[in-house]
Amino acid sequence: MKKRIVSTLVLVLSLLLCMGVSFAGEVIKVGAGQPITGRFAFAGKHIHQGLMDSLDYANEQGGVGGMNFKYIYEDTGYDLKRAIASFKKIMAQDNPVMMYGESTGVGKAMAPEINSRYHVVYGSTSFSEELADRQKNPYTFVSGPTYAQQFGVLLKYIAGQPKKNNKPHRVAFFYSDTEFGRDPIPFARKLAKELGIEVVAEEVTKVGAVDITSQLLDLKRNKPDYCIFQGYVVPPIPEVIRGAKDFGLDIKFMGTFWAMTKMLLDKLGPDGEGYMGVSPYSYWYMDEVPMIQAMHAYSKKHHPDVAYRPSSYMQGWFTGMIYVKLAKLCHEAGLPITGENLKNMIPKVQNWDTGGLNGVVSFANSNATATGKVYKAQGGKFVAVSDWIKLDE
Structure with missing residues (x-):
């Protein structure tokens, strides 16, 4: 009887260990x-x-x-x-x-x-x-937050800003022709419409694109108030921002998580002042x-x-x-x-x-947090311009 009990215990423990039980x-x-x-x-x-x-x-x-x-x-x-x-x-x-x-x-x-x-x-x-x-x-x-939720946080923030001449906010999406770049765009189009935001342009490039002349001309033609980058880490963001300034365009440029880094701000230098975006996290210097x-x-x-x-x-x-x-x-x-x-x-x-x-x-409706904060570059650092924005609310 004892042997049978011991054997059973050994078998149970072996099965639990195989399942990765701690x-x-x-x-x-x-x-x-x-x-x-x-x-x-x-x-x-x-x-x-x-x-x-x-x-x-x-x-x-x-x-x-x-x-x-x-x-x-x-x-x-x-x-x-x-x-x-x-x-x-x-x-x-x-x-x-x-x-x-x-x-x-x-x-x-x-x-x-x-x-x-x-x-x-x-x-x-x-x-x-x-x-x-x-x-x-x-x-x-x-x-x-997912990339779509990050777009959602930015669009929700934009919707809460004062309108120019009481007209709907005009937004451009600027993204890479990759899975990373395209991931949030269908959701972003839908949410923008629900929030009364006009998507006036969608600029698509290869990752690290050098020649972005046609995209800049399209931005000049469509005159967005905001332009949101997705699917990039650094290039072509500095070239787009500097090119827009050369064209005299009054656009607030924004990025999702991977375009909200110290590395990008260092590349932008003085041209990064006022650049905005969303991050799920606080920054190291926020003591x-x-x-x-x-x-x-x-x-x-x-x-x-x-x-x-x-x-x-x-x-x-x-x-x-x-x-x-x-x-x-x-x-x-x-x-x-x-x-x-x-x-x-x-x-x-x-x-x-x-x-x-x-x-x-909260992992409410999906296995993502749906929470982010909007930051703005000032003096080479990002400072918060919103509280934590929850997309599920």
């Missing part, structure tokens, strides 16, 4: 395929550091129910095949309950297996609308923000030579906060920390105070 005294494994090298390394290395630091910070705060986080990563070089191979290797060798991926491409490629085979909660660098669709991808979340203060204290202890952390670091740190939050919700509910249980906790993240890093967050 027990008190053990570790909560987080796997990651990070673009530390390659053409996205300018951001990837900071995302990687932010996620690693965030999990280590959580461990210093006591972890979750006696369990610490273990961060397991590989450099993917921003290569899709390599990233998929790394994902499968980490899952096979370490069986983490949470994973992080380098791109929208990896998330979409692995989504069927994440949902049907791996059952692992998945975050990434992406703000894709499709990946945040809870019905299609219940295990996947976005560490902020009044409690979570930024915590980051500074952690950095002073572990990275004393670091003077600044970019927005990509904030994305990595916030992703770590989400992982920790989901694990805590499982623990508080008395549930083992498995991918399945973590997935079920995503919709339960409601009115979560992130210490000012991302406002008060």
Whole structure:
């Protein structure tokens, strides 16, 4: 009888371990395929550091129910095949309950297996609308508002500004001819119409386009009050802004997350003054923000030579906060920390105070926060010109 009980217990424990269950005294494994090298390394290395630091910070705060986080990563070089191979290797060798991926491409490629085979909660660098669709991808979340939601925050902000001569606001969309660029445009067209905003032009270019003469002439012809960039990091944004000034155009230029960086402002120099956009996060130099203060204290202890952390670091740190939050919700509910249980906790993240890093967050109608803040460049830094704007309200 004893042998039968022992055998049954061994079998149950083996099954639970195969499912990636974490027990008190053990570790909560987080796997990651990070673009530390390659053409996205300018951001990837900071995302990687932010996620690693965030999990280590959580461990210093006591972890979750006696369990610490273990961060397991590989450099993917921003290569899709390599990233998929790394994902499968980490899952096979370490069986983490949470994973992080380098791109929208990896998330979409692995989504069927994440949902049907791996059952692992998945975050990434992406703000894709499709990946945040809870019905299609219940295990996947976005560490902020989707690109569409970011457009929505900007359009909602524009709709609240005084009109010129009591006429509807005129907006141009300026985006790259890529999946990254096109992702939010259908939603943005629809929302603009609902808000009474006229979309007077859509300018489309290749990534890093050099000759943007035809686009500038079209902006001159259509005279938008605002122009929103999507699908770019730096070029051709400086060329467009300087060209518009040369043409004497009075346009307020705006960007979504990847076009709201110190790197872009440094490239713009004086021409960046007044540039605007949306970000899901507070900036490193915003000393009044409690979570930024915590980051500074952690950095002073572990990275004393670091003077600044970019927005990509904030994305990595916030992703770590989400992982920790989901694990805590499982623990508080008395549930083992498995991918399945973590997935079920995503919709339960409601009115979560992130210490000012991302406002008060809820994963309400999708696995994205639908929350952002509008900033304006002044003196080489971004300053807030709005409170946190929630698109679901």
